[in-house]
Amino acid sequence: VFDRVREDCPNFHEKIKPINAELTQPKLAISAEDEEELLTRVNIVFHCAATVRFDEPLKRALQLNVLGTQRLLELARQMQNLEAFIHISTAYANCVRKCIDEIIYPPPAEPKRLFDLVEWLDESIIEDITPKLLGDWPNTYTYTKALSEYLIQQEKGNLNIAIIRPSIVGASWHEPFPGWIDNFNGTSGIFIA
Incomplete structure (x- = not known):
């Protein structure tokens, strides 16, 4: 959560307050106190929470990347001072x-269905039909990101929305510490090797 009121802070990390949330839970499992702060103080939402595992089981990828986005949109539509909702998707x-x-x-399938x-x-049946559902999409990551973009368009209401499609996201330069990353996808795996 970026706090615009604290613009006099010299360091970027002092302008951010972490909020515990869980994308797979109703109302994101945010505490009432945190929800109140979000609803009254947030101006911009940067939605970049997602699973980026290419081999994530479809059910889990849908819960995190699509349903989680829907839940965050529901919260964002209630924010009194929200100026923009920025969704990080992927070029793929x-x-x-x-x-x-x-x-x-148009989506590869109707998200709600x-x-x-x-x-x-059953999980085993979902696993069996996943290749059929994915069609030409190479993995559950790209598939669910396509679904998320469509869902945002359908459920944005009056929100100002921007969807950013980066081709790759790499390790950080400085913060939270140099080289921080929590996966070995893309170029990170090559650099580590």
Whole structure:
């Protein structure tokens, strides 16, 4: 949470207050005190929470990347001072297309139907049908990011939305400490090797 009131702070990390949340839980499992602060003080939401594991089981990827986005949007629509909702997607959300414009494409499946499907199906059945559901998408990460973009467009309400599609995100330069990263995807794995 970025606190605009504390602009006199010389260090970036002093302007941020961590809030515990869980994307897979109703209302993100945010405490009432934290929710009140979010609803009354936040001006900009940067939504970059996601699982970036390419081999994440479909149910888990849907819960984190799509349903988590939906839950955060629900909260954001209640924020009294919100000026913008910035969603970090990926350049590969639409990797099944030869040409990608700055538009939201129709989803590979209806997100709400997928939520219902994975809710009642056995894990082994979901695993069996995942390749069919993914179609031309190479993994659950790109698939769920495409679904998230569509969901945002459908459920944004009156929010000012921006979707950023970086091609890759690497280790940090300075903060929270030099070289910090919590996975070995992409170039990080190459550098570590």
